[in-house]
Amino acid sequence: xxxxxxxxxxxxxxxxxxxxxxxxxxxxxxxxxxxxxxxxxxxxxxxxxxxxxxxxxxxxxxxxxxxxxxxxxxxxxxxxxxxxxxxxxxxxxxxxxxxxxxxxxxxxxxxxxxxxxxxxxxxxxxxxxxxxxxxxxxxxxxxxxxxxxxxxxxxxxxxxxxxxxxxxxxxxxxxxxxxxxxxxxxxxxxxxxxxxxxxxxxxxxxxxxxxxxxxxxxxxxxxxxxxxxxxxxxxxxxxxxxxxxxxxxxxxxxxxxxxxxxxxxxxxxxxxxxxxxxxxxxxxxxxxxxxxxxxxxxxxxxxxxxxxxxxxxxxxxxxxxxxxxxxxxxxxxxxxxxxxxxxxxxxxxxxxxxxxxxxxxxxx
Amino acid sequence: xxxxxxxxxxxxxxxxxxxxxxxxxxxxxxxxxxxxxxxxxxxxxxxxxxxxxxxxxxxxxxxxxxxxxxxxxxxxxxxxxxxxxxxxxxxxxxxxxxxxxxxxxxxxxxxxxxxxxxxxxxxxxxxxxxxxxxxxxxxxxxxxxxxxxxxxxxxxxxxxxxxxxxxxxxxxxxxxxxxxxxxxxxxxxxxxxxxxxxxxxxxxxxxxxxxxxxxxxxxxxxxxxxxxxxxxxxxxxxxxxxxxxxxxxxxxxxxxxx
Ligand SMILES: Nc1ncnc2c1ncn2[C@@H]1O[C@H](COP(=O)(O)OP(=O)(O)OP(=O)(O)O)[C@@H](O)[C@H]1O
Ligand SMILES: [Mg+2]
Numbered sequence: 001x002x003x004x005x006x007x008x009x010x011x012x013x014x015x016x017x018x019x020x021x022x023x024x025x026x027x028x029x030x031x032x033x034x035x036x037x038x039x040x041x042x043x044x045x046x047x048x049x050x051x052x053x054x055x056x057x058x059x060x061x062x063x064x065x066x067x068x069x070x071x072x073x074x075x076x077x078x079x080x081x082x083x084x085x086x087x088x089x090x091x092x093x094x095x096x097x098x099x100x101x102x103x104x105x106x107x108x109x110x111x112x113x114x115x116x117x118x119x120x121x122x123x124x125x126x127x128x129x130x131x132x133x134x135x136x137x138x139x140x141x142x143x144x145x146x147x148x149x150x151x152x153x154x155x156x157x158x159x160x161x162x163x164x165x166x167x168x169x170x171x172x173x174x175x176x177x178x179x180x181x182x183x184x185x186x187x188x189x190x191x192x193x194x195x196x197x198x199x200x201x202x203x204x205x206x207x208x209x210x211x212x213x214x215x216x217x218x219x220x221x222x223x224x225x226x227x228x229x230x231x232x233x234x235x236x237x238x239x240x241x242x243x244x245x246x247x248x249x250x251x252x253x254x255x256x257x258x259x260x261x262x263x264x265x266x267x268x269x270x271x272x273x274x275x276x277x278x279x280x281x282x283x284x285x286x287x288x289x290x291x292x293x294x295x296x297x298x299x300x301x302x303x304x305x306x307x308x309x310x311x312x313x314x315x316x317x318x319x320x321x322x323x324x325x326x327x328x329x330x331x332x333x334x335x336x337x338x339x340x341x342x343x344x345x346x347x348x349x350x351x352x353x354x355x356x357x358x359x360x361x362x363x364x
Numbered sequence: 365x366x367x368x369x370x371x372x373x374x375x376x377x378x379x380x381x382x383x384x385x386x387x388x389x390x391x392x393x394x395x396x397x398x399x400x401x402x403x404x405x406x407x408x409x410x411x412x413x414x415x416x417x418x419x420x421x422x423x424x425x426x427x428x429x430x431x432x433x434x435x436x437x438x439x440x441x442x443x444x445x446x447x448x449x450x451x452x453x454x455x456x457x458x459x460x461x462x463x464x465x466x467x468x469x470x471x472x473x474x475x476x477x478x479x480x481x482x483x484x485x486x487x488x489x490x491x492x493x494x495x496x497x498x499x500x501x502x503x504x505x506x507x508x509x510x511x512x513x514x515x516x517x518x519x520x521x522x523x524x525x526x527x528x529x530x531x532x533x534x535x536x537x538x539x540x541x542x543x544x545x546x547x548x549x550x551x552x553x554x555x556x557x558x559x560x561x562x563x564x565x566x567x568x569x570x571x572x573x574x575x576x577x578x579x580x581x582x583x584x585x586x587x588x589x590x591x592x593x594x595x596x597x598x599x600x601x602x603x604x605x606x607x608x609x610x611x612x613x614x615x616x617x618x619x620x621x622x
Pocket of ligand 1: 391396414415416417418419420421422423464
């Protein structure tokens with residue numbers, strides 16, 4: 001069944017959010033939902049989509065990617081490039097074609113890889129294509145040479161680290177250290193306006209719902225069952241005639257594209273994208289979201305991302321210096337105390353996890 | 365799947381299904397397989413015995429493309445060079461393999477285990493849009509009956525007993541509709557009655573398909589009632605009926621000399 005109970009409940013929750021938040025921000029008297037909260041919720045929803053993307057490869061296929069933040073960041077940069085071009089001559093240097101940072105480092109013309117980003121449709125396709133292509137090429141080499149387990153995790157981590165170093169360089173043409181920022185509007189809508197913020201938040205909710213449905217459709221299909229086969233018994237799967245590397249490549253690429261979409265929606269809501277999004281710690285945090293929420297459940301991953309992000313917002317407000325310790329402690333406690341994650345514990349509390357009956361006496 | 369290859373005017377039945385000649389494979393200088401030659405006819409049931417470390421599993425690794433031999437020839441139906449293929453290729457060609465340690469997909473149901481093994485297009489695209497057909501369900505029913513797991517079809521495979529997993533794995537092999545089955549130690553962990561029943565099952569499979577069975581349990585091998593190959597230090601020590609080979613001094617020495 002495509003929409004099971006847990007997904008149904010979660011989607012219903014998202015729907016309520018999509019109704020309540022815009023109403024509370026735009027139409028109700030006294031604005032019970034302040035605009036900063038709208039942007040915050042939108043940001044959480046992007047994280048949730050990113051977590052679903054990681055759960056697809058880690059939860060269902062056993063690929064522990066410690067570099068998923070890279071796909072998120074690349075999607076974010078693609079969107080950021082469009083937003084930079086949208087600024088036009090409203091920048092500090094009022095240059096109609098060159099973004100401020102390029103004028104600042106003395107560039108005279110737009111590098112070729114910035115061409116086309118003044119069109120939204122082009123940037124939107126790059127949001128999917130760039131992370132997808134990187135995942136495809138990366139997966140092509142690693143899965144074919146049967147790199148798996150810890151080695152694969154380390155290589156994914158190295159990938160995002162290398163990208164971070166590259167994007168830090170001014171000569172790369174992506175704004176170096178500062179990244180891309182000072183965006184003005186998206187598709188003509190003022191990014192500072194409350195209406196735009198609400199629109200982006202609703203779009204994030206729709207993207208999360210679509211991502212969950214897509215992920216669910218994949219995992220309940222026979223292909224999804226094959227993914228679980230190769231997660232649990234890769235060799236057995238090969239000996240049944242399945243080309244394991246093709247399956248990994250498929251799901252890794254789909255997942256990377258989903259992460260790219262999350263990044264693209266994230267950037268206009270936070271107003272900046274810089275190389276720190278590539279930092280290895282970010283990618284590890286995604287893993288924590290998924291583990292905490294419940295690996296291999298999709299909805300759990302989304303829930304985990306939202307809960308941790310919420311805790312982070314609250315804790316960094318009250319006690320910024322303990323946040324990292326709190327995150328570590330949460331992770332340790334959940335892995336020890338709630339092996340099936342928060343979602344598993346929630347559902348287990350409602351009904352004892354159904355177990356297979358004891359083997360019956362076999363006829364001799 | 366396998367079209368007959370009428371080479372040299374021989375009748376099809378006389379063609380070997382599998383042909384190994386002078387195969388060797390060393391691991392860090394240690395020859396796990398040493399100049400091994402073996403011919404399996406179409407439809408033949410063959411038992412392979414030998415002490416621990418004789419190279420039985422490694423032989424299966426070589427046939428299925430998991431391990432590449434250093435030297436020697438491995439031919440399928442006298443035409444396909446198996447040393448050039450990998451596990452998925454050999455599976456698609458028609459070689460099914462049961463592992464020494466029974467391996468089924470523990471977090472799938474018994475039914476799904478069989479469904480995933482059914483002969484079909486294995487590409488991601490095909491599996492993504494796959495819809496179960498009535499013919500597939502009928503075939504699964506048939507297999508469930510054959511391996512006697514009919515009343516457990518909705519069970520998680522992980523909750524099966526050791527013996528049931530062995531049968532399920534054999535059922536998965538049959539679902540692939542292979543020409544050759546390689547069965548590594550099927551009787552391990554089975555009661556005497558189960559062992560005998562498994563021997564009957566394998567005997568009923570042979571004939572239509574070729575079967576190679578590796579087993580330590582001599583009662584089981586006796587029940588198979590077929591030609592036996594004794595492997596020792598990576599090569600064939602003796603070949604013949606079980607009564608004949610077990611009376612040979614060199615075989616007795618290998619088994620008692622340990
Ligand atoms: N991949 C490998 N790397 C190193 N040594 C190996 C490898 N595979 C097999 N061997 C060695 O080759 C020898 C033969 O092993 P193999 O598993 O084929 O024996 P076997 O006849 O199946 O034994 P058993 O009855 O215990 O299953 C053993 O000494 C084993 O250690
Ligand atoms: Mg063995």
